[in-house]
Amino acid sequence: MATETNNEVKRRSFLKAGAGVAIAGAIGxxxxxxxxxxxxxxxxxxxQHYTRLSKDDIQGxxxxxxxxxxxxYGAKVTIKDPKPKSGVxxxxxxxxxxxxxxxxxxTACVQENNQxxxxxxxxxxxxxxxxxxxxxxxSDHYYDDEQVxxxxxxxxxxxxxxxxxxxxxxxxxxxxxxKEPDGVTVIDYNWCIGCRYCMAAxxxxxxxxxxxxxxxxxxxxxxxxxxxxNRIRPVGVVEKCHxxxxxxxxxxxxxxxxxxxxxxxxxxxxxxxxxxIRYIIKNKRTYVLKEEAGTVPAFFYYFDV
Amino acid sequence: MKPAHWVEAARIGLACLxxxxxxxxxxxxxxxxxxxxxxxxxxxxxxxxPVRGELKPLxxxxxxxxxxxxxxxxxxxxxxRQNELKGEHAEIDAIFDHGMNTYCVNCxxxxxxxxxxxxxxxxxxxxxxxxxCSKCHxxxxxxxxxxxxxxxxxxxxxxxxxxxxxxxxxxxxxxxxKFALMAPDSPTIRTRFEGASSHLAANSKPAQAAH
Amino acid sequence: MVKDYVLFLGRACKLSFTGGxxxxxxxxxxxxxxxxxxxxxxxxxxxxxxxxGMTDQVSWGAYIAxxxxxxxxxxxxxxxxxxxxxxxxxxxxxxxxxxxxxxxAAIVMCLIFVxxxxxxxxxxxxxxxxxxxxxxxxxxxxxxxxxxxxxxLLNLHICGYLLFCKYMDRKPTWxxxxxxxxxxxxxxxxxxxxxxxxxxxLVGRPFWNAAIIAPRFLCSAFVAGPAILILAFQIIxxxxxxxxxxKALHLLRNIVTTALLINLFLFxxxxxxxxxxxxxxxxxxxxxxxxxxxxGHTYNALVPWIWTALVLEVVAMIILITxxxxxxxxxxxxxxxxxxxxxxxxxxxxxxxxxIPTPLGNIVEYLPTTNELLICMGAWAFGILxxxxxxxxxxxxxxxxxxxxxxxxxxxxxxxxxxxx
Numbered sequence: 001m002a003t004e005t006n007n008e009v010k011r012r013s014f015l016k017a018g019a020g021v022a023i024a025g026a027i028g029x030x031x032x033x034x035x036x037x038x039x040x041x042x043x044x045x046x047x048q049h050y051t052r053l054s055k056d057d058i059q060g061x062x063x064x065x066x067x068x069x070x071x072x073y074g075a076k077v078t079i080k081d082p083k084p085k086s087g088v089x090x091x092x093x094x095x096x097x098x099x100x101x102x103x104x105x106x107t108a109c110v111q112e113n114n115q116x117x118x119x120x121x122x123x124x125x126x127x128x129x130x131x132x133x134x135x136x137x138x139s140d141h142y143y144d145d146e147q148v149x150x151x152x153x154x155x156x157x158x159x160x161x162x163x164x165x166x167x168x169x170x171x172x173x174x175x176x177x178x179k180e181p182d183g184v185t186v187i188d189y190n191w192c193i194g195c196r197y198c199m200a201a202x203x204x205x206x207x208x209x210x211x212x213x214x215x216x217x218x219x220x221x222x223x224x225x226x227x228x229x230n231r232i233r234p235v236g237v238v239e240k241c242h243x244x245x246x247x248x249x250x251x252x253x254x255x256x257x258x259x260x261x262x263x264x265x266x267x268x269x270x271x272x273x274x275x276x277i278r279y280i281i282k283n284k285r286t287y288v289l290k291e292e293a294g295t296v297p298a299f300f301y302y303f304d305v
Numbered sequence: 306m307k308p309a310h311w312v313e314a315a316r317i318g319l320a321c322l323x324x325x326x327x328x329x330x331x332x333x334x335x336x337x338x339x340x341x342x343x344x345x346x347x348x349x350x351x352x353x354x355p356v357r358g359e360l361k362p363l364x365x366x367x368x369x370x371x372x373x374x375x376x377x378x379x380x381x382x383x384x385x386r387q388n389e390l391k392g393e394h395a396e397i398d399a400i401f402d403h404g405m406n407t408y409c410v411n412c413x414x415x416x417x418x419x420x421x422x423x424x425x426x427x428x429x430x431x432x433x434x435x436x437x438c439s440k441c442h443x444x445x446x447x448x449x450x451x452x453x454x455x456x457x458x459x460x461x462x463x464x465x466x467x468x469x470x471x472x473x474x475x476x477x478x479x480x481x482x483k484f485a486l487m488a489p490d491s492p493t494i495r496t497r498f499e500g501a502s503s504h505l506a507a508n509s510k511p512a513q514a515a516h
Numbered sequence: 517m518v519k520d521y522v523l524f525l526g527r528a529c530k531l532s533f534t535g536g537x538x539x540x541x542x543x544x545x546x547x548x549x550x551x552x553x554x555x556x557x558x559x560x561x562x563x564x565x566x567x568x569g570m571t572d573q574v575s576w577g578a579y580i581a582x583x584x585x586x587x588x589x590x591x592x593x594x595x596x597x598x599x600x601x602x603x604x605x606x607x608x609x610x611x612x613x614x615x616x617x618x619x620x621a622a623i624v625m626c627l628i629f630v631x632x633x634x635x636x637x638x639x640x641x642x643x644x645x646x647x648x649x650x651x652x653x654x655x656x657x658x659x660x661x662x663x664x665x666x667x668x669l670l671n672l673h674i675c676g677y678l679l680f681c682k683y684m685d686r687k688p689t690w691x692x693x694x695x696x697x698x699x700x701x702x703x704x705x706x707x708x709x710x711x712x713x714x715x716x717x718l719v720g721r722p723f724w725n726a727a728i729i730a731p732r733f734l735c736s737a738f739v740a741g742p743a744i745l746i747l748a749f750q751i752i753x754x755x756x757x758x759x760x761x762x763k764a765l766h767l768l769r770n771i772v773t774t775a776l777l778i779n780l781f782l783f784x785x786x787x788x789x790x791x792x793x794x795x796x797x798x799x800x801x802x803x804x805x806x807x808x809x810x811x812g813h814t815y816n817a818l819v820p821w822i823w824t825a826l827v828l829e830v831v832a833m834i835i836l837i838t839x840x841x842x843x844x845x846x847x848x849x850x851x852x853x854x855x856x857x858x859x860x861x862x863x864x865x866x867x868x869x870x871x872i873p874t875p876l877g878n879i880v881e882y883l884p885t886t887n888e889l890l891i892c893m894g895a896w897a898f899g900i901l902x903x904x905x906x907x908x909x910x911x912x913x914x915x916x917x918x919x920x921x922x923x924x925x926x927x928x929x930x931x932x933x934x935x936x937x
């Protein structure tokens with residue numbers, strides 16, 4: 001009897017040990033993919049919202065980010081944090097009579113703003129529209145003509161419209177995206193939680209998501225970066241056009257304007273009554289995309305021929 | 306010898322000379338329209354200099370030689386219409402496309418050979434092409450003056466001293482002002498599942514012009 | 517009191533791991549599914565959402581579809597609570613707790629689905645008020661976080677309190693649960709309304725930007741939720757000795773029938789509005805029901821799904837409104853049809869077409885990847901695991917086999933190894 005009980009005890013402890021090994025193995029198998037995880041820094045994890053950071057905080061974060069980009073991409077970069085110019089309100093106008101659909105703006109934007117090349121992200125979509133309609137559902141996003149412009153078509157470039165009443169900032173559960181005093185809607189890439197609600201909310205399809213870590217060849221990286229604009233984004237966050245604020249806040253033109261071969265684009269300060277943009281709004285028959293959505297874009301389209 | 310014959314003989318002689326020079330200059334007889342559209346994407350970001358050509362004085366170019374119009378046309382009569390362009394100016398005829406405006410003397414002064422011509426027959430200095438173009442392209446001229454026709458160069462701030470306003474002929478070939486067709490950069494990516502290789506290739510693709 | 521509670525927790529832990537062979541097999545099976553789902557999620561966690569089928573154009577997919585469906589299931593508990601507490605229906609009073617437990621499990625699944633959908637789950641704390649930045653009351657998602665978690669807490673409290681009282685063989689204090697039960701009724705409606713408003717408030721998505729979405733959500737929830745409960749009760753009847761009266765099932769059947777009729781009616785209203793006007797904004801509905809022709813290509817991935825859903829719902833309706841529905845076998849089938857039908861209609865059928873065509877008139881179709889589906893499976897398995905576990909504790913308490921005085925005194929039908937010793 002005694003040995004039997006002993007055996008029974010042995011059998012049970014063996015079973016228990018077996019179950020323990022099985023459980024440990026199962027947990028290990030479940031967590032196995034974490035082996036490939038590149039862990040972030042603790043500073044990164046606890047980083048506060050942009051609007052709560054002091055100047056020193058931002059400087060420290062920028063130094064850290066520059067180091068990270070140097071390590072991950074092998075490029076020496078500088079990140080600045082230009083502030084909005086007081087009294088300035090940016091707006092864009094695009095002359096659809098001039099746009100010839102060359103997509104130079106798309107390419108320039110990708111280069112300027114360090115968009116991921118794989119998977120490829122582009123901020124600007126140029127829509128090939130049949131003449132005689134504003135129905136976007138008839139547009140072709142993927143036209144691949146030998147030569148443009150094509151007979152019977154006009155071209156409608158669409159990027160973030162920097163709305164006065166942006167639906168995207170409203171829906172963000174963590175205020176990771178907001179409107180700056182100069183009218184640019186920005187994203188704190190270190191605060192965004194990646195819920196993509198803003199993408200569902202945007203009526204202009206302007207927002208892009210980093211489904212994986214951006215891949216950019218070292219030699220293609222634009223080293224002049226802005227914290228709220230074109231620095232290389234982390235995985236899992238949303239990004240979009242920001243009117244090249246690292247350039248425009250220093251008086252330069254956005255990259256898409258600068259490469260436009262036909263001069264279809266005009267950029268400027270809505271608050272300056274003598275600015276070109278004001279001239280256009282006053283003298284041309286401008287319209288905005290999806291006015292019925294009530295978003296009040298700062299991006300005006302017009303035809304002048 | 307009647308003056309007419311003298312002119313005829315000179316013309317034939319000159320045409321022969323022109324042919325020789327043309328052959329010598331071989332391929333680059335006329336400033337390539339293509340170059341007007343070449344993209345300048347160099348260095349780290351963009352060259353903010355205009356992609357357009359410099360304003361060139363009104364000169365006739367043959368190889369390394371440059372002639373003022375008056376050098377020949379003070380002596381020779383000139384054709385009045387585009388389709389009468391021959392010999393020395395055949396290449397203008399070849400590319401000429403300026404809508405209904407096919408009379409050379411609509412723009413070029415008939416007697417003051419190195420100038421353009423205004424509505425009242427007075428000459429317009431050849432370094433003021435905008436004044437000439439404004440004869441017909443009023444609204445465009447107005448927009449250009451306001452800075453909304455033609456690309457904004459050198460920043461958006463009006464106080465910026467680097468801002469440049471280019472003249473009409475720095476972007477438009479006066480004999481064929483309409484922009485040539487272009488090859489678009491590669492198509493918009495459909496979804497993230499589509500590779501990026503084709504997209505990157507777009508950067509090295511030279512801009513092309515039609516014809 | 518505290519001592520009793522600690523003892524209760526200890527005994528509950530023991531009871532959780534006590535059961536017969538089928539119980540163990542079932543729980544291990546679910547655990548394995550959870551593990552597979554967890555493994556898939558770890559892959560996604562490391563690589564990013566690139567492991568899913570979502571794109572910039574269709575930026576929400578299976579996760580949010582399941583989330584939406586499950587919010588409905590959670591809200592549907594109210595359909596037991598109202599008869600039990602407002603109309604003091606005796607049969608419902610006996611089973612209402614199972615409905616509330618289902619709500620808990622459903623909310624847990626909702627929270628899992630929302631979390632796995634995040635691109636940066638490591639930044640979840642940004643949503644915590646004060647230390648993070650919580651965009652309340654502007655963002656509907658912030659509202660959703662509040663109502664979902666609030667509903668979870670309410671139900672945890674109500675169920676926990678009632679079960680503990682029953683365990684102690686004490687009469688529950690009116691003040692500690694009745695006001696909360698009534699609050700939970702309003703709250704249940706609010707969780708699904710807020711979830712509907714998540715979509716309804718988006719001006720760029722005409723397919724969702726319709727006032728009918730919230731009522732449709734509630735109706736379809738009151739179809740699927742009670743249908744799941746009917747099936748759960750049928751299972752409880754078979755695997756335990758707990759008595760669930762037929763009357764309770766038939767009351768639930770009436771609820772499912774009514775809700776299903778209204779649901780189909782509302783759907784028909786929406787179809788009429790889209791098709792009769794023939795305006796441009798009907799493209800999403802056309803895509804869903806017929807497929808769209810765009811630049812020489814036909815896009816119709818959802819067409820077979822939505823018609824399957826509609827056929828299932830109509831067949832269920834026919835069973836339910838005829839005397840067939842009174843036979844429990846047919847009722848089970850009708851419930852299954854309802855669940856699958858509503859799951860398709862409300863998940864893939866409502867979330868995906870909202871993105872097709874895109875606001876700029878582009879069409880990109882969506883298909884979940886295997887990894888994505890494994891994560892969904894894992895989340896479901898986890899929810900079912902939790903529900904099974906809660907029932908494992910609740911049923912013996914309700915039937916008096918697990919109490920303060922008697923300890924764990926299970927009857928032979930759910931015999932445990934512990935007792936055999």
